[in-house]
Amino acid sequence: MENRFHLIFYPFFIFMAILILVFQSSFLSFFFVRRSTPDLLLIVVLCFAFFGGENKGLVLGLIAGFCQDIIFGPAIGIFTLAKMLSAFLTGLVAREIYKDQIIGPALTVFFITFFHEIIIFFMISLWGGGSPQLSLSLRSLLPRAVSHLLLTIPIYPLLYRAGQKNFFHPF
Amino acid sequence: MKHTSRRVIAITIIIIFFLSLSFVTGKFYYRYAHAEDLIMIGILPVQGFFSQVGMRLSAIFQDIREYGLVLEENKMLKEKLAREEDLHTKIFELEKENERLRGMLGFKERSSYTLLPAEVVARDPDHWFETITINKGYADGVQKDMAVVTTRGLVGNVFFVSRNSSRVLLLTDSRRAVSALIQRSREPGFVGIIEGCPEKIDFLKMSNLSPEASIRQGDVVISSGLGGVFPKGLVIGYVEEAGQDQYGLLQQAIVYPAVDFNRLEEVFIVIESPAEENDLLSRGS
Numbered sequence: 001m002e003n004r005f006h007l008i009f010y011p012f013f014i015f016m017a018i019l020i021l022v023f024q025s026s027f028l029s030f031f032f033v034r035r036s037t038p039d040l041l042l043i044v045v046l047c048f049a050f051f052g053g054e055n056k057g058l059v060l061g062l063i064a065g066f067c068q069d070i071i072f073g074p075a076i077g078i079f080t081l082a083k084m085l086s087a088f089l090t091g092l093v094a095r096e097i098y099k100d101q102i103i104g105p106a107l108t109v110f111f112i113t114f115f116h117e118i119i120i121f122f123m124i125s126l127w128g129g130g131s132p133q134l135s136l137s138l139r140s141l142l143p144r145a146v147s148h149l150l151l152t153i154p155i156y157p158l159l160y161r162a163g164q165k166n167f168f169h170p171f
Numbered sequence: 172m173k174h175t176s177r178r179v180i181a182i183t184i185i186i187i188f189f190l191s192l193s194f195v196t197g198k199f200y201y202r203y204a205h206a207e208d209l210i211m212i213g214i215l216p217v218q219g220f221f222s223q224v225g226m227r228l229s230a231i232f233q234d235i236r237e238y239g240l241v242l243e244e245n246k247m248l249k250e251k252l253a254r255e256e257d258l259h260t261k262i263f264e265l266e267k268e269n270e271r272l273r274g275m276l277g278f279k280e281r282s283s284y285t286l287l288p289a290e291v292v293a294r295d296p297d298h299w300f301e302t303i304t305i306n307k308g309y310a311d312g313v314q315k316d317m318a319v320v321t322t323r324g325l326v327g328n329v330f331f332v333s334r335n336s337s338r339v340l341l342l343t344d345s346r347r348a349v350s351a352l353i354q355r356s357r358e359p360g361f362v363g364i365i366e367g368c369p370e371k372i373d374f375l376k377m378s379n380l381s382p383e384a385s386i387r388q389g390d391v392v393i394s395s396g397l398g399g400v401f402p403k404g405l406v407i408g409y410v411e412e413a414g415q416d417q418y419g420l421l422q423q424a425i426v427y428p429a430v431d432f433n434r435l436e437e438v439f440i441v442i443e444s445p446a447e448e449n450d451l452l453s454r455g456s
């Protein structure tokens with residue numbers, strides 16, 4: 001039965017991931033200065049991983065990162081790996097944290113943002129994406145992590161409650 | 172224990188797989204261009220819709236913030252308009268005269284670019300790559316490597332074209348270098364993004380300038396046309412400061428870009444540019 005639920009959830013998540021990416025790249029970009037636009041997709045994936053566990057996080061991270069790579073990435077695999085490993089790590093960390101309070105997921109998202117960006121940094125360095133951009137991007141890391149922490153505060157309870165009410169597994 | 176080690180192996184395999192995939196697809200981007208093309212056809216209208224809503228909302232917020240200045244500005248603009256009308260007539264006359272003189276000298280009119288207007292529908296959602304998506308594709312005649320400009324100056328070039336949209340690599344992206352000239356002294360050099368200067372994130376760096384080059388603050392930096400991607404004469408920015416490079420052998424300049432890359436809404440794709448001029452320059456160099 002659980003497997004069938006998952007089969008319904010994952011196409012829904014792919015659609016959601018694409019919609020978030022489109023929203024983030026178009027609507028949201030008009031309200032933030034270049035390089036400071038928050039990664040809504042990362043926040044959503046980490047929130048799911050936080051209450052869904054590391055395995056679910058790994059799969060959702062893989063799907064979300066793959067969508068981002070296909071639509072915006074310069075090569076397939078950069079965001080896939082970054083989001084997948086970040087979500088997996090979040091799931092592992094969340095084992096030890098109380099899920100009903102916002103402080104745990106908010107701080108986790110804050111710290112995992114650094115991990116996510118370091119993986120991308122590492123991937124681009126390997127792949128040869130150019131170094132000046134990296135130093136600029138790393139400078140915007142802290143403001144980005146803070147914006148992620150702040151955005152997790154409204155997003156996490158929304159997803160957590162929806163998850164508890166079986167919104168993502170309706171049948 | 173067995174379950175854990177199996178999971179570690181599985182994750183390691185996935186990591187190796189995606190690492191390899193990123194190397195392969197990064198080098199052969201065009202191989203999956205058709206897949207991206209299909210996806211972009213689907214998401215472009217949604218992107219366009221969100222962009223329009225975002226643009227209008229941000230414009231409303233901007234208007235609210237600037238309302239205090241609007242009345243004063245309006246008064247000033249009316250006065251300015253009266254002066255401009257007079258100036259416009261004079262410019263028109265001068266333009267005609269210039270055209271006649273150029274014709275006499277046998278040169279083609281310099282600003283004869285054929286431009287295609289396009290709207291920015293998306294920006295790269297991450298902060299690692301500097302690209303934008305515009306709503307014109309190969310169906311409108313757009314081709315890879317075409318230059319993209321605004322009324323203020325050079326924005327970048329098209330690096331991926333799908334049917335109804337294209338992706339533009341901005342000047343500020345580190346994956347590029349543009350051959351450029353100081354308009355006043357005509358010294359060739361290269362413009363790239365600034366390095367190791369945290370307080371000047373949105374600036375460009377012009378390097379490889381000869382030590383004898385005359386560079387002054389406020390000098391206009393234009394594209395040289397060398398390299399074949401950008402036509403000659405497009406404004407890149409203005410020199411903010413100049414000095415020796417880290418080895419003390421050549422000069423470098425920090426350039427303030429003419430285009431505000433944070434506020435790109437409408438751009439023009441240079442469909443056609445005066446090729447003769449570039450040929451002449453190449454021959455001359």
